[in-house]
Amino acid sequence: MNAAKNSSKIFRNPAFSLKSKTICIPVGHSERSGAVVEPYLSTQWFVKMQPLADAAVDLQAKEEKVHFVPDRFEKTYLHWMENIRDWCISRQLWWGHRIPAWYHKETKEVYVGLEAPEDSENWEQDSDVLDTWFSSALWPFSTMGWPDENAEDFKRYYSTDVLVTGYDIIFFWVSRMIFQGLEFTGERPFKDVLIHGLIRDEQGRKMSKSLGNGVDPMDVIDKYGADSLRYFLATGSSPGQDLRFSYEKVESTWNFANKIWNASRFALMNMDGMTYDELDLSGEKSVADKWILTRLNETIEDVTQLADRYEFGEVGRHLYNFIWDDVCDWYIEMAKLPLYGEDEAAKKTTRSVLAYVLDQTMRLLHPFMPFLTEEIWQHLPHEGESITISSWPVPVPEHTDKEAAADMKLLVELIRSVRNIRSEVNTPMSKQVELYIKTSTEDIAGRLEKNRSYVERFTNPSTLKIGTDIAAADKAMTAVVTGAEVILPLEGLINIDEEIARLQKEFDKLTKEVERVQKKLGNEGFIKKAPEHVIEEERGKEKDYTAKREAVRQRIAELKG
The missing domain is CATH 1.10.730.10 (Isoleucyl-tRNA Synthetase; Domain 1)
Structure with missing residues (x-):
């Protein structure tokens, strides 16, 4: 009573006045229907997550854990599981798996089970359905005949080898498959999880209806074929990385x-x-x-x-x-x-x-x-x-056949060098030129002679001489390959100063390669950690680059002389 009286006195105070003011506040709307989204308190079903999450986290400490590729995504997974909260699994939708709960019409008793109560007429099933991720999490074993653990498919295929999915649903799907698999079967649902990125547009933006930057795969297939699109998508990026769609790359x-x-x-x-x-x-x-x-x-x-x-x-x-x-x-x-x-x-x-x-x-x-x-x-x-x-x-x-591979490598290098020289002086392959190959050893000369038909077929020489005692002509273009020097006398077609400048660039390039390899071989960390065959390969490169550089240096000296 006193409170009411005091309240009435306040409202009668002439110094006090009531006002109304319009205030704009953000109100959420459904992205599909446009309806206003309002808070609504209701009874929901939850899964107690801590025991399930603990088992999933413990699994990752074992040898037979779930391997993430790339492995950095295991941290994302563990972050979710170590900071887990109880999971609301009921949804108010018209489709999905019904919540297996019944309410007695008179006593309001709650019954939960695989089958409906015997006197079903007096019971009413919950109208909610399971969260779609709850149903999806059953996929690895429910599709194999589970709960019959003697089902042939279940025994043969569970657990599966690899799951391929995007990084945006590691918590929504991957983690829930793992803890449900452990809970219901006692095993991990898959050995590996291969994480791929998202397909973005050429500017790196996520494809969306609002931006209008989506690409219909059927349009791409109609133009370039399914195989072209498939190869581009499968090989266009490394695991975990987003891929920018490009018509140029598909072409x-x-x-x-x-x-x-x-x-x-x-x-x-x-x-x-x-x-x-x-x-x-x-x-x-x-x-x-x-x-x-x-x-x-x-x-x-x-x-x-x-x-x-x-x-x-x-x-x-x-x-x-x-x-x-x-x-x-x-x-x-x-x-x-x-x-x-x-x-x-x-x-x-x-x-x-x-x-x-x-x-x-x-x-x-x-x-x-x-x-x-x-x-x-x-x-x-x-x-x-x-x-x-x-x-x-x-x-x-x-x-x-390592010997044949080495011979072919020499042939390819030699043929390419001749073609490059022809291109530099605008001499077409149809025009025959003199070709001299000065080898560093008789063995290399013999190997080239053995495959002379390939050299003649793919370089089109008017004269072909191979040996260790061949002298380079003054006005000639040269190229250094592994174990040999290629000489094309092209008098009247080249400028000696330009040839010296070209060779000087080649000398500088080889010098950088020698320095790079020597720096690598001088690194104690590399020598200790790298496999022996990798170290030997780098030593071979050092020897090869050094020999080529010396041959170029000698040729520059000859031209200057």
């Missing part, structure tokens, strides 16, 4: 696919009806045959190891370099010599090598370009119904 992949198709068409045109049973790799092989088989072994080994580590960007780089450079640009061109020649035995061997290399290459490429590789493989001499169920390639030790 580049499309060009790569065309290169593979055209090279395969050439090979198929020259198979001469060869069947799988007629393949024979035991015949006398050329240096090109031995080299491409060696490179294939190296590529199989590299691609397999990188794929096992989920380094698909590096897998794509190795496959691209092997197919475009080694197979298409060099081996197929060199294979034309026996294929267009008169030696039937050499033809058969080259056909067999070409068919074998393409077969193995298509298998390596198949996960990234399934449609193209299946079509090509079906027309190659093959065994089996589909490339999809064919075995993964493995290196064949007897196909590795």
Whole structure:
């Protein structure tokens, strides 16, 4: 009463007046319907998370934990689990798994169970549904026949090898699959979690309807094909990194696919009806045959190891370099010599090598370009119904020939140097030129003589001399390759001062390489930690660069003299 009286006195005070004022406050709206989002208190179902989270965290301290790739995302996962709160699992939606709870219509008793109460007429099921992530978290084992732990699929496939997902749902999905898998099966649901990034537009922005920067994959497929898009997406970035979509890059992949198709068409045109049973790799092989088989072994080994580590960007780089450079640009061109020649035995061997290399290459490429590789493989001499169920390639030790690989490396370096010199002085390949090759040893001279036909075919010389006692002409362009000096007398076509300037640039470049390698070899940390074969490789580079630099220095001195 006193309070009421005091209150009335206050309102009657003439010094006090009431006012109204409009105040703008932010109100949340649904992004889909536009309806105002208002707070609403209601009864919800929760899962007590601490025991589940503790088990999931403890798992990561064990040897058989869930491995994150890249491993930095394990910290993101643990941060969520170590700071966990109880999980609200009920949702007020029209679809989903119903909450398995019933309320007695009279006593209001609550019943929770797998099956409805026996006298169901007196019970009413909760109208809420489970959170979608609760249902999704059951996926690794519920799809395998669980809760029947004797189900064949469950026994064979659980736990799975790898889960591939984006970094934005590590907590929403990955963590919940892990703690539910542990709770219901006692095992981790998967061994590895491969985290990929998001696909962004060319400016690095997230694709959204509001920005209008989304890309319809069907439009890309209509223009460039499914394989081009798939290869770009699979090999365009490293694990955990976002990928910027670019039509230019997809077109580049499309060009790569065309290169593979055209090279395969050439090979198929020259198979001469060869069947799988007629393949024979035991015949006398050329240096090109031995080299491409060696490179294939190296590529199989590299691609397999990188794929096992989920380094698909590096897998794509190795496959691209092997197919475009080694197979298409060099081996197929060199294979034309026996294929267009008169030696039937050499033809058969080259056909067999070409068919074998393409077969193995298509298998390596198949996960990234399934449609193209299946079509090509079906027309190659093959065994089996589909490339999809064919075995993964493995290196064949007897196909590795280090000596042939070294010879081919020398040939490629030599041929490229001649072509570069021709390009610098605008001398087309159709015009014959004199070519002298001064070797540092008789052994290198013998190796080049043995493969003289390749040098003649791909450099088009009017005169070709190979030896250790060849003197360089005054007016000539030169190039230094491993163990030899390439000399092209081009009197009247070059300016000596310009040639000296060009060689000086080459000398400076080689000096930087020598200094870089020597600095690396002088680093105690590198010597202690690096594998022995890596150290030996760097020492070989130092020796090679030093020899080349000395040859360039001598040539500069000759021209100045």
